[in-house]
Amino acid sequence: MAPSRFFVILAILAVFAPSILATNYIVGDDEGWTTGFDYQVWAQGKMFVVGDNLVFKYPKGVHNVLKVNGTGFQQCAAPVGTAPLTSGNDVINLATPGRKWYICGVAKHCAAGQKLLITVKPSIAPIPGPLPAPSPSPLSASSAAPSPSPTAECSY
Ligand code: CU
Numbered sequence: 001m002a003p004s005r006f007f008v009i010l011a012i013l014a015v016f017a018p019s020i021l022a023t024n025y026i027v028g029d030d031e032g033w034t035t036g037f038d039y040q041v042w043a044q045g046k047m048f049v050v051g052d053n054l055v056f057k058y059p060k061g062v063h064n065v066l067k068v069n070g071t072g073f074q075q076c077a078a079p080v081g082t083a084p085l086t087s088g089n090d091v092i093n094l095a096t097p098g099r100k101w102y103i104c105g106v107a108k109h110c111a112a113g114q115k116l117l118i119t120v121k122p123s124i125a126p127i128p129g130p131l132p133a134p135s136p137s138p139l140s141a142s143s144a145a146p147s148p149s150p151t152a153e154c155s156y
Helices: 003-021 039-043 070-075 138-143
Strands: 024-026 053-057 066-068 089-093 098-103 115-121
């Protein structure tokens, strides 16, 4: 029995387990980060935990992502000097617990509803029910579809 080895293993688990269990949330799922979408409905029922990531997907240049506070969220205004994320595939690591507010800073998009408020939980709590199964990649699904003949390809 080597208790020290046990604690080394525990320490390794403590370091790596959160990254293994971290969830990437595609904001808006298939719709991405856009106008005309209710992000509060999207966030409902989701449990955001420290270590998870938010991924904002949008056509580069059409939208952006600004992290603001509660006031900025309500007024759709970011403090002067707030640097927007503009890559179109912006990954935000939820490093601390608490409320997080994000808005689009382009034109009147935020006023039109392009804003997201979430609450991040401090640690991983037991999840009731089964873990969600990983969704199959759409690429592998389409490539796995049987094609009756090589000449049967659709052309639009
Ligand atoms: Cu926008």
